Amino acid sequence: xxxxxxxxxxxxxxxxxxxxxxxxxxxxxxxxxxxxxxxxxxxxxxxxxxxxxxxxxxxxxxxxxxxxxxxxxxxxxxxxxxxxxxxxxxxxxxxxxxxxxxxxxxxxxxxxxxxxxxxxxxxxxxxxxxxxxxxxxxxxxxxxxxxxxxxxxxxxxxxxxxxxxxxxxxxxxxxxxxxxxxxxxxxxxxxxxxxxxxxxxxxxxxxxxxxxxxxxxxxxxxxxxxxxxxxxxxxxxxxxxxxxxxxxxxxxxxxxxxxxxxxxxxxxxxxxxx
Ligand code: FES
Numbered sequence: 004x005x006x007x008x009x010x011x012x013x014x015x016x017x018x019x020x021x022x023x024x025x026x027x028x029x030x031x032x033x034x035x036x037x038x039x040x041x042x043x044x045x046x047x048x049x050x051x052x053x054x055x056x057x058x059x060x061x062x063x064x065x066x067x068x069x070x071x072x073x074x075x076x077x078x079x080x081x082x083x084x085x086x087x088x089x090x091x092x093x094x095x096x097x098x099x100x101x102x103x104x105x106x107x108x109x110x111x112x113x114x115x116x117x118x119x120x121x122x123x124x125x126x127x128x129x130x131x132x133x134x135x136x137x138x139x140x141x142x143x144x145x146x147x148x149x150x151x152x153x154x155x156x157x158x159x160x161x162x163x164x165x166x167x168x169x170x171x172x173x174x175x176x177x178x179x180x181x182x183x184x185x186x187x188x189x190x191x192x193x194x195x196x197x198x199x200x201x202x203x204x205x206x207x208x209x210x211x212x213x214x215x216x217x218x219x220x221x222x223x224x225x226x227x228x229x230x231x232x233x234x235x236x237x238x239x240x241x242x243x244x245x246x247x248x249x250x251x252x253x254x255x256x257x258x259x260x261x262x263x264x265x266x267x268x269x270x271x272x273x274x275x276x277x
């Protein structure tokens with residue numbers, strides 16, 4: 004049982020929770036995630052990235068969007084209540100070193116998993132340029148936290164309510180056209196956004212890491228639910244990832260697999276959150 008210490012609403016559907024998990028807080032590294040289950044004996048297991056951790060307080064920070072049944076139920080919980088099970092830290096940590104200039108691109112809720120990576124890239128001595136995208140000002144999260152890390156912060160919104168009115172790929176392309184171009188790009192967000200970020204950097208040969216958020220069950224490489232095609236190989240996101248070379252990921256296949264349980268999810272939400 005993991006007690007929720009704090010809950011904050013970041014936007015209409017995005018929530019932050021600080022949860023007691025001392026061992027995970029001590030061990031976690033940038034890029035890793037947990038799998039959470041709300042009921043002890045049954046129920047969906049969902050992966051959530053560890054957005055931050057405080058080893059001294061023994062807490063981890065989770066940021067999630069209430070879009071499916073489990074995340075909607077989680078959003079109804081409050082500080083003091085307990086989550087039945089948290090497993091982690093899972094996944095391979097992000098490879099951090101001094102690459103030179105790293106462009107971190109975050110779309111929507113993808114800014115949450117990007118935060119610890121940008122933080123670690125900065126701590127390793129990189130120049131960190133952050134591009135954040137959202138549909139509008141209200142949906143932009145962690146702006147102050149990202150501003151505190153970035154050497155340069157570029158905000159893009161679909162409606163122009165804050166920052167530039169454009170997609171994140173526009174400033175990314177401009178940066179790739181500069182001399183010197185970035186040494187690495189890290190893109191995290193909706194699959195379509197990551198696909199087009201990878202297509203933007205490909206002609207400039209800027210190495211591009213993406214973090215995939217697939218359907219998961221066990222999180223230990225046993226069930227195959229999270230499989231993706233990377234180059235000519237089948238990889239399991241939970242153990243081989245979640246980060247992969249964006250130029251090699253078969254995004255169309257991944258997007259297709261993500262919609263496998265849409266009908267069941269819609270039905271499950273329809274019959275209530277109890
Ligand atoms: Fe089962 Fe990855 S979640 S193999």
